[in-house]
Amino acid sequence: xxxxxxxxxxxxxxxxxxxxxxxxxxxxxxxxxxxxxxxxxxxxxxxxxxxxxxxxxxxxxxxxxxxxxxxxxxxxxxxxxxxxxxxxxxxxxxxxxxxxxxxxxxxxxxxxxxxx
Amino acid sequence: xxxxxxxxxxxxxxxxxxxxxxxxxxxxxxxxxxxxxxxxxxxxxxxxxxxxxxxxxxxxxxxxxxxxxxxxxxxxxxxxxxxxxxxxxxxxxxxxxxxxxxxxxxxxxxx
Numbered sequence: 001x002x003x004x005x006x007x008x009x010x011x012x013x014x015x016x017x018x019x020x021x022x023x024x025x026x027x028x029x030x031x032x033x034x035x036x037x038x039x040x041x042x043x044x045x046x047x048x049x050x051x052x053x054x055x056x057x058x059x060x061x062x063x064x065x066x067x068x069x070x071x072x073x074x075x076x077x078x079x080x081x082x083x084x085x086x087x088x089x090x091x092x093x094x095x096x097x098x099x100x101x102x103x104x105x106x107x108x109x110x111x112x113x114x115x116x
Numbered sequence: 117x118x119x120x121x122x123x124x125x126x127x128x129x130x131x132x133x134x135x136x137x138x139x140x141x142x143x144x145x146x147x148x149x150x151x152x153x154x155x156x157x158x159x160x161x162x163x164x165x166x167x168x169x170x171x172x173x174x175x176x177x178x179x180x181x182x183x184x185x186x187x188x189x190x191x192x193x194x195x196x197x198x199x200x201x202x203x204x205x206x207x208x209x210x211x212x213x214x215x216x217x218x219x220x221x222x223x224x225x226x227x
Contacts, residue, residue, distance in 0.1 A: 043217045045216060103148075103209065105160075105215060107159025108159055109158055
């Protein structure tokens with residue numbers, strides 16, 4: 001399977017703990033995006049990278065959240081001191097940008113976080 | 117970011133055409149109209165996009181109004197596998213690269 005993969009698929013944690021999610025994009029894709037989705041809502045943009053550079057961060061990305069893409073390949077999203085409001089599906093996507101005609105984003109299946 | 121308005125839900129019978137509307141009255145000249153869909157328990161997937169002209173691909177057709185203030189995604193023959201949430205998104209190719217999702221239209225398909 002050469003799609004976007006995310007790990008872990010499910011994470012249950014206690015309030016106050018730190019969690020980290022990993023995303024492996026499609027190998028030749030230079031852009032990588034993180035989104036958060038809660039039940040009944042569309043995905044909300046969090047941040048995106050072009051290669052290793054973090055080009056944009058949403059105001060939703062509080063100081064407890066940090067994302068990295070150190071070598072321009074895989075990315076991690078860490079949430080420190082988790083709160084119950086952080087419970088959501090965290091989606092990763094990658095793209096080649098507009099080098100393709102569509103600029104299509106390819107999404108992974110997400111990492112579901114439950115904070116107790 | 118320019119916004120889109122979609123109905124919360126629509127229903128269709130299998131093998132019938134489905135027309136999913138989207139209003140985007142504040143669209144700017146450099147905004148492309150993208151459609152993604154999200155099947156249950158999956159991440160969103162690209163469906164189609166366009167700028168001014170109508171577009172067709174293997175999944176769907178996109179009809180864009182002449183003034184570009186609205187568009188319609190057309191599924192020519194709905195199948196049960198088309199049951200999903202469909203998102204209409206405006207994307208400025210030259211300003212920012214992110215997709216901003218609304219709440220979309222939940223399409224139910226009945227056998």
